[in-house]
Amino acid sequence: MARPRGYDRETVLDRSMELFWRLGYDGAHLAALVAHTGLNRFSLYKEFGGKAGLYEAALDKFLGQLLSEYRAVLTRQPLGLENIEAVLRALQYGSQYYGCFMINTLTQRDTVPEAAYAKAMAAGEEIEALYIGNLAGALARGQITPGSNVSGLGKMLQALDQGLxxxxxxxxxxxxxxRVISAMLAGLRV
Known part of the structure; x- marks a missing residue:
């Protein structure tokens, strides 16, 4: 009979996400992950296959939460500039701001597991598509200049989002x- 887990998977993912988020993939050494999560090395390898698997699982959890938040705002009807402004203004920095785990993954391309990088890229593409949908809605509602290139503007918004x-x-x-968001919106509005 298998021994029951001596840990809560979600707690381990939350704690490892926090450490990876703060220290990056390379900075979060195995010993630090074991100490911070309370998971022993054997359990870490058994459950996640190692540091790379733990990183991917933590990123999966983060991306699920992140995309849920973006979808909740960027699918509100009617689609348009209000949604774009709301999602961008929701970002708050504060003294304990470690960036976005997705963006941190993208900027650490040479060190993170390739599968994690691919997942972060796919999430970014979904967010860009949500921006494009809202720009199409804004175009249909007369909020932006007729004939605007919504695909190009969607790429610009994604770049702005990541840059913020x-x-x-x-x-x-x-x-x-x-101020950056206000300037961007002023440039988009008719």
């Missing part, structure tokens, strides 16, 4: 972020 996360990591304030 990186600026927050670099120490930008919420007021600075809000």
């Amino acid at each position: 996360h990186i600026q927050g990591l670099a120490g930008a304030t919420d007021a600075q972020k809000d």
Whole structure:
């Protein structure tokens, strides 16, 4: 008969996500992961296959939460600039801001597991598609200039979104972020 787990998988994922988020993939050494999660090495390898598997599982959990938040705002009807503004303004930096785990994964391409990088890229593409849908809605509602290239603008919004996360990591304030968002919206509106 199999021994019951001596740990809660969700707690392990939350704690490992926090450590990877703060220290990056390379910085979160196996000993630190064991100490921070309370998981022993044997259980870590049995449950996740090692550090790479634990990273991917933590990223999966994060991406599930992140995409749920983006979908909740960017699928509200009617689609348009209000949704875009709401999702961008929801980002808050604060003193314990470690960036976005998805963006951190993308910027650590050479060190993170390839499967994790691919998952982060796919999530970014979904967010871009949600932006494009709202831009199409904004175009149909006359909120942006007729004939606007919604695909190109969607790529621009995704780049802005990712850039805001990186600026927050670099120490930008919420007021600075809000000025960037206001300028971007002013440039989009008819």
